[in-house]
Amino acid sequence: MTTPAPLRLAVVGCGVIGRLHAEVAAHSPDLEVVALVDPHAPGAAAVAERLTGLGAPEPRTYGDLAAALADGGIDVVAVCTLSGTHAALALEALEAGVHVVVEKPLDVAMGPARRLREAAAARPGQVVAVISQHRHDPASLAVHRALEAGRLGTVTSAVANVDWFRTQAYYDSAEWRGTWALDGGGALMNQGVHTLDLLLWFLGEPVEVTAHTARLGHERIEVEDVAVAILRFANGALATLHATTTAYPDLGVRLQVHGTDGSAVIAADELTLLHTRDAEGLEGDQVARELRAAAAAAPEGAYANPHLTQWTDIAAAVREGRDTWVTLDDGLLALATVRAVYLSATLGRPVRVADVLDGAYDDQETRTGGTASEG
Known part of the structure; x- marks a missing residue:
């Protein structure tokens, strides 16, 4: 059986969480980081250097997501930015036709999160997942x-x-x-x-x-x-x-x-x-x-690291045209419950x-x- 080509991943946000996802991708046969997006250029450069040190190909770097999407060659976008920007960036990636993975929480308010859910429902061929590695x-x-x-x-x-x-x-x-x-x-x-x-x-x-x-x-x-x-x-x-x-x-x-x-x-x-x-x-x-x-x-192909395990499932869901094990609705319910506590x-x-x-x-x-x- 032919081994499928790795999914081309863009990591948006090169802070602690973005770096973690980039390193997870570097250890996964299912993923290749092709783009790093961060308005703080030294942050993106540091993550790119870390990836090449792990033996991964050097990714392109961008100051904003629109530029990365315009250049093409991206299958999946991982949104690892400040929580209050999650849904808007995920929606931008979704509307560009790529699959989307959002770090927790889905957003900080229900309105943007609900708009993302509605957009995802209109695009059943695109995977939208929320990180819940535990x-x-x-x-x-x-x-x-x-x-x-x-x-x-x-x-x-x-x-x-x-x-x-x-x-x-x-x-x-x-x-x-x-x-x-x-x-x-x-x-x-x-x-x-x-x-x-x-x-x-x-x-x-x-x-x-x-x-x-x-x-x-x-x-x-x-x-x-x-x-x-x-x-x-x-x-x-x-x-x-x-x-x-x-x-x-x-x-x-x-x-x-x-x-x-x-x-x-x-x-x-x-x-x-x-x-x-x-x-x-x-x-x-x-x-x-x-x-x-x-x-x-x-799940088949699980790794010891739960982040890698979740990414394995996400990659399989993209290739098989199915829902991920942790869905967008799961992330929406977690956000709604947090908001219920605050309200x-x-x-x-x-x-x-x-x-x-x-x-x-x-x-x-x-x-x-x-x-x-x-x-």
């Missing part, structure tokens, strides 16, 4: 498989904690950090959205969110450094969500799911507990068994996620990004 972690796969099979029984509750620490210097390092317009939020939108995405993958779309946010440990930022929410799901299950960048010395991430026949715990991306009633009495370590089963069921904190009352998805709160979004009370 869905490809062996631990996440094992828990999702157990939930899909009903082995945890009736899911009753979940606890999602993102207990990170960021210094004041982190927020002071760039003017856009900690702003509603470009960062889109704080501890939840920026740091906690991946864990929230896993929570939604495990439990489904929330019905209602009740939340509070605060800015307690940092100065000169508009957004929250603590967010606490209660999420109610269709079957009555309740989840608590806690995200902060004030948890010194940084305690990491922990996600627990509880049901009438079992519980699962993921800590620091590792499966630390998966105990189900149907496996009681079996010999051996259940966690090890579940991880082996999840690895065997992972609930702003308005002082519960917010229905379906109403956020449908645009019922778009006028509030234009007036305020959310509020973060200062202690």
Whole structure:
């Protein structure tokens, strides 16, 4: 069988995340970085130098996406810019006829994200995906498989904690950090959205969110450094969500799911507990068994690195004309839930996620990004 030519990738935004995606592409037989886009020329040049150091061909560099698209020769655009620019750049690439991959979050507001979703629906031949690499972690796969099979029984509750620490210097390092317009939020939108995405993958779309946010440990930022929410799901299950960048010395991430026949715990991306009633009495370590089963069921061609795994699936989706494993709708739901948290904190009352998805709160979004009370 003839090996397909690698997809020609343009990486837009050459900061930390853009560099990561470029390096992932350099290690993938499915991808070749042909263009780097960044208005800060030294940033693009540094990533280009890194790629050639890894043995990859030297990519072209551009100051804006329009110029790169005009030159052609691009199959996929990866949008790795500031969060508040994601949907607009993705839409520009989509309208140029290429496939699009957007870093998390999909955007900072529902309006631009919804317009991207509508444009993508009108172009079924083009793939639009959102990065949620932790869905490809062996631990996440094992828990999702157990939930899909009903082995945890009736899911009753979940606890999602993102207990990170960021210094004041982190927020002071760039003017856009900690702003509603470009960062889109704080501890939840920026740091906690991946864990929230896993929570939604495990439990489904929330019905209602009740939340509070605060800015307690940092100065000169508009957004929250603590967010606490209660999420109610269709079957009555309740989840608590806690995200902060004030948890010194940084305690990491922990996600627990509880049901009438079992519980699962993921800590620091590792499966630390998966105990189900149907496996009681079996010999051996259940966690090890579940991880082996999840690895065997992972998408074909999976790599150990979850970013590479997700890109493998994206490349296969482009070639096979199918949806990616993590879809645009998944990214839209994660964004809507984050926005529901901020809106609930702003308005002082519960917010229905379906109403956020449908645009019922778009006028509030234009007036305020959310509020973060200062202690």
